[in-house]
Amino acid sequence: MTRLSINDVVYDLDVEPETPLLWVIREQVGLTGTKYGCGVAQCGACTVHIDGVATRSCAIPVSTVTEQQKIVTIEGLSPDLAHPVQKAWLELDVPQCGYCQSGQIMAATALLNANPRPTEQQIREEMTNICRCGTYNRIKAAIQLASNTMAG
Amino acid sequence: MTTLTVPRRGFLAGGAAAAAGLTLGFHLPFGGDASAQSVTPEVNAWVVIKPDDTVVVRIARAEMGQGTLTGLAQLVAEELECDWNKVTWEYPTPGENVRRGRVWQNFGTAGSQGIRQSNDYVRKGGAAARMMLVQAAANEWKVPVGECTVAKGVITHAVTGRSTSYGKVAAAASLLTPPPTDSITLKDPKTWTIAGQPLKRLDTPEKLNGRQIYSIDVKLPGMLNAALKICPVFGGKIKNFDVTQIENMPGFKKAVRVGDTGVAVIADTWWRAKTALDALPIEWDEGPNSKVQQADILAAQTEGLTASEAILGSKNGDAHAALASARRTVEAVYAVPHQHHVTMEPMNATALWTPQKCEVWTATQNAEAALATATEVSGLPIDKNEVYRLHLGGGFGRRSSSQDFVRYAILIAKEMPGTPVKTIWSREEDMTHGWYHPATQCRLIAGFDDQDNLNALHMRISGQSILATISPARLQNGRDAATFQGLNPEGPESQLGYTVPNLLIEHAMRNSHVPAGFWRGVNNNQNAIYLECFLDELAHSAKQDPLEFRRKLMANHPKHRAVLDAVAEKVGWGTPPPAGVYRGLAQQMGFGSYVAACAEVSVSDAGILKIHRIVAATDCGHAVNPQQIAAQVEGSFVYGLTAALYGEITIANGRVEQENFDTYQMLRMDEMFDVETIIMPSGGFWGGVGEPTIFVAAPAVLNAVFAATGIRVRQVPLSKTSLKKA
Numbered sequence: 001m002t003r004l005s006i007n008d009v010v011y012d013l014d015v016e017p018e019t020p021l022l023w024v025i026r027e028q029v030g031l032t033g034t035k036y037g038c039g040v041a042q043c044g045a046c047t048v049h050i051d052g053v054a055t056r057s058c059a060i061p062v063s064t065v066t067e068q069q070k071i072v073t074i075e076g077l078s079p080d081l082a083h084p085v086q087k088a089w090l091e092l093d094v095p096q097c098g099y100c101q102s103g104q105i106m107a108a109t110a111l112l113n114a115n116p117r118p119t120e121q122q123i124r125e126e127m128t129n130i131c132r133c134g135t136y137n138r139i140k141a142a143i144q145l146a147s148n149t150m151a152g
Numbered sequence: 153m154t155t156l157t158v159p160r161r162g163f164l165a166g167g168a169a170a171a172a173g174l175t176l177g178f179h180l181p182f183g184g185d186a187s188a189q190s191v192t193p194e195v196n197a198w199v200v201i202k203p204d205d206t207v208v209v210r211i212a213r214a215e216m217g218q219g220t221l222t223g224l225a226q227l228v229a230e231e232l233e234c235d236w237n238k239v240t241w242e243y244p245t246p247g248e249n250v251r252r253g254r255v256w257q258n259f260g261t262a263g264s265q266g267i268r269q270s271n272d273y274v275r276k277g278g279a280a281a282r283m284m285l286v287q288a289a290a291n292e293w294k295v296p297v298g299e300c301t302v303a304k305g306v307i308t309h310a311v312t313g314r315s316t317s318y319g320k321v322a323a324a325a326s327l328l329t330p331p332p333t334d335s336i337t338l339k340d341p342k343t344w345t346i347a348g349q350p351l352k353r354l355d356t357p358e359k360l361n362g363r364q365i366y367s368i369d370v371k372l373p374g375m376l377n378a379a380l381k382i383c384p385v386f387g388g389k390i391k392n393f394d395v396t397q398i399e400n401m402p403g404f405k406k407a408v409r410v411g412d413t414g415v416a417v418i419a420d421t422w423w424r425a426k427t428a429l430d431a432l433p434i435e436w437d438e439g440p441n442s443k444v445q446q447a448d449i450l451a452a453q454t455e456g457l458t459a460s461e462a463i464l465g466s467k468n469g470d471a472h473a474a475l476a477s478a479r480r481t482v483e484a485v486y487a488v489p490h491q492h493h494v495t496m497e498p499m500n501a502t503a504l505w506t507p508q509k510c511e512v513w514t515a516t517q518n519a520e521a522a523l524a525t526a527t528e529v530s531g532l533p534i535d536k537n538e539v540y541r542l543h544l545g546g547g548f549g550r551r552s553s554s555q556d557f558v559r560y561a562i563l564i565a566k567e568m569p570g571t572p573v574k575t576i577w578s579r580e581e582d583m584t585h586g587w588y589h590p591a592t593q594c595r596l597i598a599g600f601d602d603q604d605n606l607n608a609l610h611m612r613i614s615g616q617s618i619l620a621t622i623s624p625a626r627l628q629n630g631r632d633a634a635t636f637q638g639l640n641p642e643g644p645e646s647q648l649g650y651t652v653p654n655l656l657i658e659h660a661m662r663n664s665h666v667p668a669g670f671w672r673g674v675n676n677n678q679n680a681i682y683l684e685c686f687l688d689e690l691a692h693s694a695k696q697d698p699l700e701f702r703r704k705l706m707a708n709h710p711k712h713r714a715v716l717d718a719v720a721e722k723v724g725w726g727t728p729p730p731a732g733v734y735r736g737l738a739q740q741m742g743f744g745s746y747v748a749a750c751a752e753v754s755v756s757d758a759g760i761l762k763i764h765r766i767v768a769a770t771d772c773g774h775a776v777n778p779q780q781i782a783a784q785v786e787g788s789f790v791y792g793l794t795a796a797l798y799g800e801i802t803i804a805n806g807r808v809e810q811e812n813f814d815t816y817q818m819l820r821m822d823e824m825f826d827v828e829t830i831i832m833p834s835g836g837f838w839g840g841v842g843e844p845t846i847f848v849a850a851p852a853v854l855n856a857v858f859a860a861t862g863i864r865v866r867q868v869p870l871s872k873t874s875l876k877k878a
Contacts, residue, residue, distance in 0.1 A: 016402055016424075022421035027377075032369035033362015035545070037496050038579045042813035044495060074362035086360045093352050093779065095218030096787060098359030098543030099366060099496040127821045130813065133217045134498050134790025136824040138783070142594050 003067035007076030007102030010067070017063030021055075022046040024062045025073060032103045038131070046101035047110075048073050054110035073102035073139070074102035077109065085109045088146035096133035104130050108143050116151050118143070169564040173224050173247030193326035195284055197244075197255040198228055205305055205592050207638065209241050212249075212256035213266040214517050215355060216547035217787075218842040219780035220266035222353045225273055227267070227774055230347040231339060233303040233604035234318060239353055246523040247538040260518040261349065262552040262670055267776055269836055279336045281325070286509045298540035314686035320483075332467075341774055341835065350779035353545070370502045376405055377422035378564045379429045380575055382414035382585050385806035386665050386780070389436040390415050398428040398718040407432060408567040416564045432651035441665040441806040449664045449803060450487075456614030456660030457485060457595040462496020463661060465613075465636040469654030471599075474608035478599025482688055482693050486596070486866045487816050488678040490801035491589035491671055492808075492816060497545020498582040499557040502574040503565035505530060507788065510537045510562060515544040517552035525555040553587035553622060554668030574820030580811040586861065587669020588801055589618035594682040598690050599654075606690060606705065608654035609681065611639070618675070621668040627675040635659045637675040638740050639683070644678060644837060646742040649704035649712030650687075666803060672791055673846035676742035681796075681868065684851035686736040689864060699725055712739055715748040719829050723750040723767040733764055736855025738848040745839030746771040749789075749856040751852040755860040759876035763823070763853060764791070769830040772839035782829040785845045789827055792820040792849030797870050817871075824873050 006029060006117045013028045025034050025048065034057060037045030041059035048057045049072040050065065065071065077083050081090060085108050095101045104127070111118060111126045118126065123143050131139070192208075194200045200208040208230045215221035221241060229239050249256050257273065258265075282302065289307040290297040293314055301308050305318040341348065358364035373438040383389060393415050395407045403424030407417050415434055419425035456462070477483060501514035503526075510530035516522040516712055519539050526537040539558070544551060551557075561575040577585070592615030599608035617632035626632075637646045639657050671677075691701035699720050706713040721725075732754045739748035749768045755761050768785050775781055798817040802809045810816040854865050857875065865873045 016427075019423055022419065025422040027423060030371070031362065032365070032371075034368075036576075036579075037369065038813050040579075040812050040814060043496070043818075076362065079361055079363075080356060081360055089360050089579070090352075090356055093783070095217075095353075095356055095359040095545045096783060097220070097496065097544060098355070098364055101359050102362055105360065116249030124822045124824070130496070130818045130820060132494055132548070132818070134789070134819075135783070136790065136821040137786055137827060138823065140824070143485055150343070 002062055004062070004065060004071060005067060005069065006071045007073060015062055016133045018061045020058050021048070021060050021062050021065055022057040025057060031073050031075050035099055037100065041098070042130070044107060045100045045103040047106040047129065049106060049110055054109065060150055074106060077105065083109065084149045085112065085142070085146045088142040088149065092138050092142045092143060094135050094138040094142050096135055100129060100131045104131065104139055108146070110137070112143065112147055112150060116143055117147055120144070153631055161761050165854050169278045178209060190843070193323060193655045195281040195322055196277055196330055198274060199232060199281035201285070201318045201322035203322070204317045205235070205238050207232065207239045207305070207318070209239060210244050210256065211241050212244060212259050213270065214259070214261035214519070214541065214544060214547065216261070216517065216544035216551070217779060218266070218784060219353060220261065221355060222351065223267050223776040223780065225272065225354055226347045226349070226351060227271055227275050228278035230344055231275045232282045233302045233305070236351065236838055238305065239354065243541040245538055245540060246519040249520065249537070250523070250534060251555050259520045260552065261547070262517055264843045268838035268840050275338050276333060276336050278329050278420055279637050283336070284325040285318050285321055286326055288321040292321065292324065308431045321637040333670050336700055338370060351777060351778070355782065358427040358666065363601050364543060366545045367502070367513060368500045368545065368576060370499055370513045370542065370574060372502065372504065373504065375572040375574055376418050376420060376568065377425050378416045378418045378575040379422060379426035380410055380414055380560055380564065381409065381429060381438050381581060381666040383438065383757050385436070385438040385439045385442045385585060386667060388411055388436050389433070391437045392418035392435040394433040400430045401431065403514055404428050406567060408564060410560050410563050414560070416575065418573060426578060430532060436557070438806065441847050444589065444665055444806045445804060445853070446802045451589070452613045452662040452664065453487070453593045455650050455694060457612055457664045458594060459530070459660050461660070462612060462658035463631045465639060465654045465657035465659055466641045468641065469608070471608045471610045471656035475597055475599040476655035477604050478608060479604070481597055481599050482690055483595070483597045484689060484866060485593060485595040486682045486685065488591065488681060488868045489799070490591045490666060491799045492579055492583055492586045492801050492810070493548040493550035493671055494583065494816065495544070495546030495548060498577045498579055500548070500574065500576040501561035502572055503561040503573040505562060505565040506570050508536065511540065512538070512558055512561065513542060513682070514556060514558055514561070515539045515542050515551060516558070517544070517547045518555070519547070522555045522558045525558045526562060528568070529559050531583050537681065548672040549674070550587060550671035553762045554609065583811050583816065584808040587622070587667045589671035589677070589795070590618055590668040590675070591666070592616060592678055594678070596682060596686045598686070600694065604694050605615060606652060609652045611657045612660060613658065613682070614660040615661060615662050616668045618668045618670060622670070630661070632659070635675055637678070638679045638742050643729040645862070646746055647739055649739060650702070651708045652705065664798065665806065671779070673742070673843045676740060676844070676847040677792065677850070680738060680740040680798045680847035681851050681854070684740065685854050685866070688736070688858060702739070711771055712741055712748045714834070715739060715771050715832065718769040718832055719748045719750045719767045722828065722830060723752070725750065734859035736852045736857070736859055738851035738855065740844070740847040742847055743840035744773070744837065745841065745844045747844040747848050749845070749848040749852040751856040753853060753856040757859065757874050757877045759874055760874060763825040764850065765826040765828065767828045767830070768848070769832055770841065770845065771832050771834050772841050773835060775831050775833040776791065778831050781831050781841050785829045786827045788843070788845035788851045790819055790824070792846035793853060796850035796853060796868055802867050
């Protein structure tokens, strides 16, 4: 049994230790907001927080995560869209297809938690997730908006 | 804090998912709340109004990010005169469309047609519903309908001071005879208050908290998962596989042949299916295509550039004679490689097959084609098949070029009758089994007269035809008309914006075994690179300003010229750019719209390109949602420039060499540039939005690169050319 803490719920899971955390979250736990995009930690669609750090869950075996570590997925951020980052995303109508946006939002919230007032250049460097629809400018603007809200 | 013990396989109905506030249920047959829908009669095919005044607009076209869903709802709501804040939506199914005599018409969402092709009948659907609702109120009040007014879903009879709402009269309205279509007068777009406005998308909130269910997220009771491998060489076949090597692996259920080309492993979870498949010894019959190399494909194209025979695109005057007598000529050869769509959501579909019925849950750009595929593969009559539609995690033409993801899912599910099976393609499987942007080259020869005016142009395109792969029946005497997108002498779809006295455009069709497909922007993309970069070369050779050189050829094409002029004015063409920054222009018409762009770039001594700003203009006739048009314009630059800067799918031993994002690079935020969008709808026509800007992305930047470096990049992607200062 593998024990994981996800969104403040503890799960006992019967999975092979080498299973990527992404697939445990999606298939055993059943939280599908975290997306599969590449499986090789390139695109960031699978980004979750582990102890507050943005982590690409597709490329880390579940056995490397301990039950003391707190995993937060998009579903745990704020189901009613109350988080300032979600509010900014809504305000600027950021998503197009939306498939990458769970990962983008999780990457952005981790960035703002670590650095509440990032410069534009820092946002460009830190936000490395792929968006094929090309929403990068709205993502950048939404991070700046959320940063202002959170700091204000 | 709760502790949940999760069973070895499967999902907890009402367990973890419920804890996170997710709903597991599926919306059948429509996308909305099925239970409420079943008790609320529709006013007509497009509009359902619930007793609480909620307006459900039926959306036939697919939403894949391009915003069509919201735009279509705006058009219906505009004519319906309802309260926009009460508008929601649902997807009808293609099976329902068949049963109802195709009442929703075309479900296909490609060619930037979603709004422009259906705007008339969806608006009439909204208007007819409004007329029926008002009539129902008038009937109830026993007053002349002409005395009733409506605003925001509230019907008023001023004479008697009575009012009611749509929700209260919807049931009565649903019983009325719909007005004849020719009695419906649509609003003048100048009076629009919902359409034409930069409204927020209807589908954003669910994309911010994980609740949006994409096809890959579908869960059904008892569902199993499949991973598949199709022969890595296109056209190859499956010979053998040794199931004994994997049958004891965790979660394993079955290994099955997928037609005669592939193999799939079915397991309880997808990860276990994929793990077992990766361990499965497979013997392929790769066939003769395994000998094809990239150089062979390029050699065939090169031969076509000067071959004696070619298919005529269009001609006027006598280009050969004019070139022979030209004072001077300029010649160049350009090349554009295969590209992959790379939707963020890999191909997938869930199928449930029994001898009585076949049901499919999937993300498709053409649900009617998906239903046709289901009917063919299931072996059941069309009315025993159904396709349930989900939002697409990107489409870009991949999910319209082929319904292969539906075909494979059903072939696999047929091996487990009565059990739903979700088949997900790994990213590697997705990238190596695409329907690729056609690879072509183009040889251009221009002739100038004694006054150094452009007098003749010969364009010889050589390479792949999309229709020859996708739909050979649509070739006309072997000619693929789509090859000439953006180069047509006339017509409202994709007209050349220049007049050249002696013009000859041809195609030497050179197909390979690599499947070609519709890739966002389609053939306009390379045609714009060929023509717009070459015109830049010609302007330079004539020592003329690239804007003025183009404008002289555009007297007969005022709409093309207007968008070009608009970007030139906004970017400040003719005034010096910031130090070290250089500009490049491009324009093109396609999918009914006129687009132009001016890119501002710099190139460092080390050869590093930086795109600073792109100013873009779009004349799409009517602008249904300006902020979503701006989003499409921005996104189109990302899509087009990802291809122009990095994108190249190559073939070795008959198979695709690139398998994932580590070898197929994407433009990311660190390289993103400012985009200023001019939306200038001139009215009188309806043009598309999702694709056109892609055409001008690459040529505008490549022309700016020339301005910056003097290096003329004639081969895409740019990454193959060093821009380092000599």
